[in-house]
Amino acid sequence: DAKTTQPPSMDCAEGRAANLPCNHSTISGNEYVYWYRQIHSQGPQYIIHGLKNNETNEMASLIITEDRKSSTLILPHATLRDTAVYYCIVRVPLNYGGSQGNLIFGKGTKLSVKP
Amino acid sequence: DAGVIQSPRHEVTEMGQEVTLRCKPISGHNSLFWYRQTMMRGLELLIYFNNNVPIDDSGMPEDRFSAKMPNASFSTLKIQPSEPRDSAVYFCASSLLGSGANVLTFGAGSRLTVL
Numbered sequence A: 001d002a003k004t005t006q007p008p009s010m011d012c013a014e015g016r017a018a019n020l021p022c023n024h025s026t027i028s029g030n031e032y033v034y035w036y037r038q039i040h041s042q043g044p045q046y047i048i049h050g051l052k053n054n055e056t057n058e059m060a061s062l063i064i065t066e067d068r069k070s071s072t073l074i075l076p077h078a079t080l081r082d083t084a085v086y087y088c089i090v091r092v093p094l095n096y097g098g099s100q101g102n103l104i105f106g107k108g109t110k111l112s113v114k115p
Numbered sequence B: 001d002a003g004v005i006q007s008p009r010h011e012v013t014e015m016g017q018e019v020t021l022r023c024k025p026i027s028g029h030n031s032l033f034w035y036r037q038t039m040m041r042g043l044e045l046l047i048y049f050n051n052n053v054p055i056d057d058s059g060m061p062e063d064r065f066s067a068k069m070p071n072a073s074f075s076t077l078k079i080q081p082s083e084p085r086d087s088a089v090y091f092c093a094s095s096l097l098g099s100g101a102n103v104l105t106f107g108a109g110s111r112l113t114v115l
Helices: none
Strands: A009-013 A018-023 A032-038 A045-050 A061-064 A070-075 A084-091 A109-114 B005-007 B010-013 B019-024 B031-038 B042-050 B053-056 B065-071 B074-079 B088-095 B110-114
Touching (some): A009 A018, A018 A109, A045 A070, A070 A084, B005 B088, B019 B088, B053 B065, B074 B088
Antiparallel strands (some): A032 A045, A084 A109, B005 B019, B042 B053
């Protein structure tokens, strides 16, 4: 699996957009980018994923550069409840080329949303 | 759906005792994962199952750890004998193999303290 690099921590003002970067310069053509987050004392929670097109859902937007070597997770209007550790993971999806579906978590970015 | 259900939520035991953690995956999911989280090592994948069959247990620390999945709706992670260094939060997650998205749903975790 491709390695990802994320800043260890970031701050964001409540109500502003939070932009969390992730570098994955060794990503291969069949690997997707996934984002999860972990709020304190809870299990990780899936946010969004994508291959090469930008994606948006009710939680966030995912912007992937054209060369796919980096991506940005955007929380458009951060709230205090978005304070969490955000994990960027690149992985071949289930059933592709023998992948068995496990996700390997790095250290993530600790996002602190401040009032 | 109640999500992934783990028990117990908290366990305090003494060194040398046997510990059994339990997990009920989401109904219909056919992949199950056990992770361990500590401050020092972050989230580590211990073992995962596809269709009740263990696929990769290379993350299991040593022979004191064992995991079973007797049916599609139940899994256990057992530590015998337990040691203080096993103190951690243990997460169970489930997923639907073949769904294409590789989305894991995590339980709330079992916090283990070994004295």
